[in-house]
Amino acid sequence: xxxxxxxxxxxxxxxxxxxxxxxxxANVVVMGEDVGYFGGVxxxxxxxxxxxxxxxxxxxxxxxxxxxxxxxxxxxxGLRPVPEIQFADYIYPGLDQLVSEAARLRYRSAGDYICPMxxxxxxxxxxxxxxTHSQSPESIMTHICGVKTVIPSNPRDAKGLLIAAIEDNxxxxxxxxxxxxxxxxxxxxxxxxxxxSKHAASAVPDGYYRTELGKAATVREGExxxxxxxxxxVHVVKTIxxxxxxxxxxxxxxTLLPLDIEAIEASVKKTGRCLIVHEAxxxxxxxxxxxxxxQERCFYHLEAPVERVTGFDTPYPHSLEWAYFPGPVRIATxxxxxxxx
Amino acid sequence: MPETxxxxxxxxxxxxxxxxxxRYRPGDTPDFGDIDIxxxxxxxxxxxxxxxxxxxxxxxxxxxxLDFDGQAKGPWNPKLSTDRMRAMLRYMMxxxxxxxxxxxxxxxxxxxxxxxxxxxxxxxxxxxxxxxRADMVFPSYRxxxxxxxxxxxxxxxxxxxxxxxxDHLLGRQLPIMYSAPDYGFFSVSGNLAxxxxxxxxxxxxxxxxxxxxxxxxxCGEGSSAEGDFHSALxxxxxxxxxxxxxxxxxxxxxxxxxxxxxxxxxxxxxxxxGYGIAGLRVDxxxxxxxxxxxxxxxxxxxxxxxxxxxxxxxxxxEGHSTSDDPSAYRPADEPTAWPFxxxxxxxxQHLETLGEWDGARHxxxxxxxxxxxxxxxxxxxxxxxxGHGMHQPFETMxxxxxxxxxxxxxxxxxxxxxxxxxxxxxxxxxE
Numbered sequence: 198x199x200x201x202x203x204x205x206x207x208x209x210x211x212x213x214x215x216x217x218x219x220x221x222x223a224n225v226v227v228m229g230e231d232v233g234y235f236g237g238v239x240x241x242x243x244x245x246x247x248x249x250x251x252x253x254x255x256x257x258x259x260x261x262x263x264x265x266x267x268x269x270x271x272x273x274x275g276l277r278p279v280p281e282i283q284f285a286d287y288i289y290p291g292l293d294q295l296v297s298e299a300a301r302l303r304y305r306s307a308g309d310y311i312c313p314m315x316x317x318x319x320x321x322x323x324x325x326x327x328x329t330h331s332q333s334p335e336s337i338m339t340h341i342c343g344v345k346t347v348i349p350s351n352p353r354d355a356k357g358l359l360i361a362a363i364e365d366n367x368x369x370x371x372x373x374x375x376x377x378x379x380x381x382x383x384x385x386x387x388x389x390x391x392x393x394s395k396h397a398a399s400a401v402p403d404g405y406y407r408t409e410l411g412k413a414a415t416v417r418e419g420e421x422x423x424x425x426x427x428x429x430x431v432h433v434v435k436t437i438x439x440x441x442x443x444x445x446x447x448x449x450x451x452t453l454l455p456l457d458i459e460a461i462e463a464s465v466k467k468t469g470r471c472l473i474v475h476e477a478x479x480x481x482x483x484x485x486x487x488x489x490x491x492q493e494r495c496f497y498h499l500e501a502p503v504e505r506v507t508g509f510d511t512p513y514p515h516s517l518e519w520a521y522f523p524g525p526v527r528i529a530t531x532x533x534x535x536x537x538x
Numbered sequence: 539m540p541e542t543x544x545x546x547x548x549x550x551x552x553x554x555x556x557x558x559x560x561r562y563r564p565g566d567t568p569d570f571g572d573i574d575i576x577x578x579x580x581x582x583x584x585x586x587x588x589x590x591x592x593x594x595x596x597x598x599x600x601x602x603x604l605d606f607d608g609q610a611k612g613p614w615n616p617k618l619s620t621d622r623m624r625a626m627l628r629y630m631m632x633x634x635x636x637x638x639x640x641x642x643x644x645x646x647x648x649x650x651x652x653x654x655x656x657x658x659x660x661x662x663x664x665x666x667x668x669x670x671r672a673d674m675v676f677p678s679y680r681x682x683x684x685x686x687x688x689x690x691x692x693x694x695x696x697x698x699x700x701x702x703x704x705d706h707l708l709g710r711q712l713p714i715m716y717s718a719p720d721y722g723f724f725s726v727s728g729n730l731a732x733x734x735x736x737x738x739x740x741x742x743x744x745x746x747x748x749x750x751x752x753x754x755x756x757c758g759e760g761s762s763a764e765g766d767f768h769s770a771l772x773x774x775x776x777x778x779x780x781x782x783x784x785x786x787x788x789x790x791x792x793x794x795x796x797x798x799x800x801x802x803x804x805x806x807x808x809x810x811x812g813y814g815i816a817g818l819r820v821d822x823x824x825x826x827x828x829x830x831x832x833x834x835x836x837x838x839x840x841x842x843x844x845x846x847x848x849x850x851x852x853x854x855x856e857g858h859s860t861s862d863d864p865s866a867y868r869p870a871d872e873p874t875a876w877p878f879x880x881x882x883x884x885x886x887q888h889l890e891t892l893g894e895w896d897g898a899r900h901x902x903x904x905x906x907x908x909x910x911x912x913x914x915x916x917x918x919x920x921x922x923x924x925g926h927g928m929h930q931p932f933e934t935m936x937x938x939x940x941x942x943x944x945x946x947x948x949x950x951x952x953x954x955x956x957x958x959x960x961x962x963x964x965x966x967x968x969e
Contacts, residue, residue, distance in 0.1 A: 231793045235867045238792065252557055257798065259799065261764075263765075290729075325925075326712070327715070328711070329728025329729055510946060511947070514709065515650070516710070516929060516930060517935050520928070520957075520958065521935060
């Protein structure tokens with residue numbers, strides 16, 4: 198990894214990862230709605246078509262089933278497609294291709310065919326996007342057997358993880374927390390937005406490097422409680438923990454599947470307490486899986502029941518977004534409870 | 539690597555991949571002089587019961603009524619009374635006034651989002667006038683003209699846009715995603731083309747019940763690429779459903795020109811051919827032609843002669859939404875270079891040619907409508923604007939997930955109310 202760095206936001210880091218992979222590997226192609234000439238509605242592919250040409254970075258019809266389906270076919274040929282689904286909320290028309298095809302191709306052909314694609318898609322709320330531009334469908338992805346699920350929380354990881362995802366020979370769903378594209382989010386929606394440039398992880402190494410999939414990062418060490426989070430919620434949790442002076446260890450999971458179970462186990466055994474925080478709806482959310490794993494593996498070390506802080510089990514509301522979002526009060530209340538037990 | 543990746547030794551010429559490219563990009567001078575505009579008389583008007591395979595040329599022609607000098611002519615002339623045409627003009631102008639003010643409201647930070655329909659007003663207004671008030675509409679997101687033509691209260695639209703305490707959708711939906719069952723207007727989804735098969739289902743139900751109402755449904759040329767569109771056409775032809783499929787071909791789907799939906803190869807009306815249903819291609823900037831085509835399709839559906847696909851050939855004069863910047867992907871003067879003119883200006887010119895309208899009346903009407911919108915906006919803003927205070931009781935977030943609230947939502951609601959008290963104190967009420 199280069200020791201030279203450049204300050205980037207998430208979008209720039211993601212763009213840089215694709216740029217590098219398009220340069221390094223002639224089989225990488227980037228495609229999706231509005232990603233070509235325009236450079237993506239969030240600008241993640243800005244400049245890539247101009248630099249790498251129209252047959253490597255191109256617009257597609259508005260058809261998510263087609264986008265994922267042709268990516269499966271391109272992968273079968275030997276390309277390494279990086280399709281974008283404009284919002285994670287739009288992935289559902291492509292779900293059959295993802296669940297029944299991409300995820301099972303290696304298995305059903307006993308390795309004759311593989312699907313080395315990386316589906317990039319922005320997800321999560323906090324931008325007044327209403328119910329069709331705010332969802333967090335990560336547990337739908339982890340419930341599919343055969344798809345890896347990756348969620349970066351900062352520019353440096355976003356670049357390294359995306360490169361590793363593109364190089365991975367299995368399908369990866371790369372969920373980008375759009376609320377933190379331009380800056381980390383404290384959870385206080387009424388405070389000014391902080392840019393990435395003030396955050397250490399905006400120093401993105403130049404050139405090619407990989408951040409291995411399946412490895413969590415320790416954001417903050419502590420002894421009192423382990424907090425498991427990913428994406429936007431890593432920053433919200435960190436704000437609350439520091440504000441309240443709680444001796445929490447925060448793990449940024451980064452990859453939900455395959456999960457870094459060793460890091461989780463080591464931390465929970467050390468602290469004896471575990472809080473899980475995600476923005477997605479609660480029931481059958483990824484927190485349920487994490488809670489089950491923690492009690493299976495760390496039961497005799499636990500000093501309090503495992504707690505979950507999540508979005509509510511309703512569609513994402515437009516005007517009541519901040520009453521829905523698992524913000525400071527919900528997290529602080531759960532932390533107080535778990536520390537008291 | 540799979541075997542297929544190895545290129546076999548061969549002396550065949552290499553294949554090449556075609557990526558569509560629009561004719562003009564920023565910096566280019568747009569010139570649409572070569573667009574084929576068939577003569578008005580060149581497009582015949584078959585009977586409403588004509589078999590689809592006997593009228594295929596309608597999919598490739600262009601139904602026109604108004605020429606560019608303001609004369610109405612040809613076999614499709616619906617011969618509307620001047621009162622009806624003045625009403626049509628008024629509705630289109632009201633849509634434009636409404637759009638202008640709501641767009642500005644978003645720019646002023648009073649709401650999160652807005653979508654104008656500038657240049658496309660004829661498609662929703664004229665088609666709505668050509669169907670029955672009782673017919674059911676499954677809109678996409680740019681059909682505010684339907685609500686306005688059915689005289690849905692403007693204040694209700696604004697309340698929804700502001701997510702304020704007058705919003706009967708309780709602030710749950712993104713602005714412009716209206717729902718108005720009393721006006722035959724289905725709930726707008728944020729997902730594309732999902733309403734297409736739903737409209738077919740409604741029409742099948744109406745037919746099976748021996749009803750006389752038909753369904754109409756809307757999408758853009760871009761979203762006609764979605765699988766839902768094709769599912770809908772399949773079901774419609776199988777069951778001969780009384781439905782009108784409207785495809786608003788406004789040339790642009792955000793930054794993607796119509797070529798990314800297949801527009802380089804054929805027309806969107808011609809999608810009908812493969813399904814064996816009737817297809818009409820109409821000048822969407824000609825309100826009288828839109829009226830005539832819709833009336834034809836409605837008569838056909840209502841007499842058990844089946845579905846029709848209508849392509850409204852038009853142009854999206856402004857951005858996709860308040861989140862879009864069209865100057866990044868098309869020439870700034872492309873809208874003015876588009877050769878089909880403006881639907882409001884064209885109907886105005888026609889009425890003036892007939893001696894039934896003049897500049898003074900037009901200006902007076904424009905001012906009256908602007909005042910109406912302005913006054914209504916003030917009333918609506920008294921009920922709150924987005925982001926300035928919370929306008930709905932927080933409990934409403936948990937209502938309507940199910941008819942009856944299950945235990946887990948009741949628990950979560952109690953948790954949320956405790957958070958509300960922690961944040962705002964025990965006496966807090968929505969503003």
